[in-house]
Amino acid sequence: MDVKEKILVVIDLLSKNYPEAKCALIYNSPLQLLICARLSAQCTDKRVNLVTPALFSRFQTIEDFALADVDEVANYIKPCGLYKVKSQSIVQMCRRIIESFNGRIPKDIKNLSSLPGIGRKTANLVLGEIYGKPGIIVDTHFARVTKRLGFHKLKDPAKIEYLMKEIVPEDESIAFCHRVVLHGREICRARRPLCQYCTLKKVCNYYNGL
Numbered sequence: 001m002d003v004k005e006k007i008l009v010v011i012d013l014l015s016k017n018y019p020e021a022k023c024a025l026i027y028n029s030p031l032q033l034l035i036c037a038r039l040s041a042q043c044t045d046k047r048v049n050l051v052t053p054a055l056f057s058r059f060q061t062i063e064d065f066a067l068a069d070v071d072e073v074a075n076y077i078k079p080c081g082l083y084k085v086k087s088q089s090i091v092q093m094c095r096r097i098i099e100s101f102n103g104r105i106p107k108d109i110k111n112l113s114s115l116p117g118i119g120r121k122t123a124n125l126v127l128g129e130i131y132g133k134p135g136i137i138v139d140t141h142f143a144r145v146t147k148r149l150g151f152h153k154l155k156d157p158a159k160i161e162y163l164m165k166e167i168v169p170e171d172e173s174i175a176f177c178h179r180v181v182l183h184g185r186e187i188c189r190a191r192r193p194l195c196q197y198c199t200l201k202k203v204c205n206y207y208n209g210l
Contacts, residue, residue, distance in 0.1 A: 001203075017179070025045050028056075033129055037118075038090055039052070047080060073091060108127075136165045137178075142184065143155075144188065148205065
């Protein structure tokens, strides 16, 4: 089967395995998702979800964050790691949104990824979750699983994004990314993948030694 036939098989199998797949980050507004995604860098979504209730109770609006003391924000997000860098980028990001975008989260990847601390992964997540736009969200799980399946041999997230964007149907892209991440966490682990339980093994290059 060619690559476009293969991706449809993978999409079908994953949709059956994870029919309710969604973003693991808990948020109540576009701003909260943007901040949650920033905090998730080199941190688990589970830990982010434990930290953010207190953070979002203290700072409730974009103006609150823009005027916040960086050290105070840092104290709230310490468990997420890299808290000094993340706190600075969160405050600067909110200031930039107010100054350059009238306080509204940008709706395009160019402007979103121009914000302090925001890369293409986070930008695609926000565009897909908030604005319903197609996109490929490349994190470590997505890169690993799609590589093992044989869709690429790449390391650069941007190159993976562009390649997978060519073969994944737009209307499936965001759900597909969430499902791949779940599969990577539960089955296709970085160490000791549980291939014996994997429903994708018949089309997996890694499992079949290709």
